[in-house]
Amino acid sequence: xxxxxxxxxxxxxxxxxxxxxxxxxxxxxxxYGLLNIFALHAxxxxxxxxxxxxxxxxxxxxxxxxxxxxxxxxxxxxALHRIVQRLGIHRTVxxxxxxxxxxxxxxxxxxxxxxxxxxxxxxADPLARQDLAFALSIILLxxxxxxxxxxxxxxxxxxxxxxxxxxxxxxxANGMPLVVExxxxxxVLVAFMVIGIFLFRIxxxxxxxxxxxxxxxxxxxx
Amino acid sequence: MMFDLFIQGIQMLVVLLLAxxxxxxxxxxxxxxxxxxxxxxIQPYRDLxxxxxxxxxxxxxxxxxxxxAPYWIxxxxxxxxxxxxxxxxxxxxxxxADLIVIVALLGSARFFLALAGLDIGTSFGGLGSSREVMIAxxxxxxLIMVVFTVAMIAGSTQLSTVSTFxxxxxxGLRVSLGLALVALIIVAVAENSRLPVDNxxxxxxxxxxxxxxxxxxxxxxxxxxxxxxxxxxxxYVSLISSIFFPWGLADxxxxxxxxxxxxxxxxxxxxxxxxxxxTFETSIAKMRVFRVPQxxxxxxxxxxxxxxxxxxxxSL
Numbered sequence: 042x043x044x045x046x047x048x049x050x051x052x053x054x055x056x057x058x059x060x061x062x063x064x065x066x067x068x069x070x071x072x073y074g075l076l077n078i079f080a081l082h083a084x085x086x087x088x089x090x091x092x093x094x095x096x097x098x099x100x101x102x103x104x105x106x107x108x109x110x111x112x113x114x115x116x117x118x119x120a121l122h123r124i125v126q127r128l129g130i131h132r133t134v135x136x137x138x139x140x141x142x143x144x145x146x147x148x149x150x151x152x153x154x155x156x157x158x159x160x161x162x163x164x165a166d167p168l169a170r171q172d173l174a175f176a177l178s179i180i181l182l183x184x185x186x187x188x189x190x191x192x193x194x195x196x197x198x199x200x201x202x203x204x205x206x207x208x209x210x211x212x213x214a215n216g217m218p219l220v221v222e223x224x225x226x227x228x229v230l231v232a233f234m235v236i237g238i239f240l241f242r243i244x245x246x247x248x249x250x251x252x253x254x255x256x257x258x259x260x261x262x263x
Numbered sequence: 264m265m266f267d268l269f270i271q272g273i274q275m276l277v278v279l280l281l282a283x284x285x286x287x288x289x290x291x292x293x294x295x296x297x298x299x300x301x302x303x304x305i306q307p308y309r310d311l312x313x314x315x316x317x318x319x320x321x322x323x324x325x326x327x328x329x330x331x332a333p334y335w336i337x338x339x340x341x342x343x344x345x346x347x348x349x350x351x352x353x354x355x356x357x358x359x360a361d362l363i364v365i366v367a368l369l370g371s372a373r374f375f376l377a378l379a380g381l382d383i384g385t386s387f388g389g390l391g392s393s394r395e396v397m398i399a400x401x402x403x404x405x406l407i408m409v410v411f412t413v414a415m416i417a418g419s420t421q422l423s424t425v426s427t428f429x430x431x432x433x434x435g436l437r438v439s440l441g442l443a444l445v446a447l448i449i450v451a452v453a454e455n456s457r458l459p460v461d462n463x464x465x466x467x468x469x470x471x472x473x474x475x476x477x478x479x480x481x482x483x484x485x486x487x488x489x490x491x492x493x494x495x496x497x498x499y500v501s502l503i504s505s506i507f508f509p510w511g512l513a514d515x516x517x518x519x520x521x522x523x524x525x526x527x528x529x530x531x532x533x534x535x536x537x538x539x540x541x542t543f544e545t546s547i548a549k550m551r552v553f554r555v556p557q558x559x560x561x562x563x564x565x566x567x568x569x570x571x572x573x574x575x576x577x578s579l
Contacts, residue, residue: 053437053575058438060568060572061568064564144560144564148568155571174575
């Protein structure tokens, strides 16, 4: 059997890699690049969950990993590719708040989540502990991404990356029932469809998917 | 005692003698990759001897600073380069081979270089200095963060301890190390004025940085500065290889034969990294100056992240 240290290190690398990919999502400002990195994010998630299943001998986590792989690393990115193509925004470069500032805020959020998580989970198993800390940072980074993106597709990707973070937390906490897992996965899929339809509606109405138009439509001033 | 001093002396000579060779190798490989014949690999030595024999021309308004700066830069860089373990750890001065000392030595060299660029008062020099300082203000914090990360992992900032620790099996797989490595490589590229940041092979470009600062130097001053910048490149290569790839380093009380194998390993590492650097440089284009802060900012971010991630590892 593999030893403790190695299993911990691999889990650490995978979860840390996910966090890094989250930063890449924040950094990326091209449409297709964003979608490809999102697929990578989900792929690393599924690897991480599969490793968790392997070391903890919990076969139901394999199901989670497969769901993450098929649904989020293959189906949703492909569908988003299609949407982007049909909306004709594949050449759009997203204008975000400013990469440097976003990155610094991101680092701050990671520091915050570590400062928050580590004292709270002092007694927990180290594997679960680091997974929780990473998951919280990934969730916060996803939120940050939703805040800083102007383009609706970017916000969708932010939402999906939050969901990835949640799955990581659930896998690390060693026991989300399979039913919950499957229902979460499918509700995300449903949400994705709704958002997809919503995107086309926004475009029909405003001829753009830049959500700032919504602000002016509501009469808000910037 | 005498033997230890002798080994340390060998180390100082090795870095000094190999530095122009590394520069020559990189130039040669780059030329070959571009399907040019390229200058001979020992061309930098010839250049240096040539420059040494030539007359040094000084501007009328050059102050004493302008004259001592080359020697100062050369001295600090040489000391820093000979402190980094190249073929053996545990040399007689390895107690001084502290990462923070090395960063400080390099910082002081850069400070004097920027001052020398400003001293004459030509517009090119000032431009180069201001850009150099802009880059340094981002690269140096990144370097310091890398140092902190490595020190947190190895429990020491002393380079021979770090190298010995990295050779031991208790290092394990760590994300922080990977991030620190990438950050250090970006810093090395930026600090040596290599391609995405600055073009090392031109004297006639508005975007040049390093060459703009030393434009007024000639003769032996220029030779000394040139060898200092070769030494700087060698230093970063040995720094990266001694922290992240310390295989083949002879340990503290090694027999002479081990030292020789260490030396062979070191030369091999130099050749490998020279080829990698040349390949990297031929495969990318130079960045606009205003994108450079973003590029180096990535290094800073990665180094920060590496240090942060250390807090969720098993050791802390």
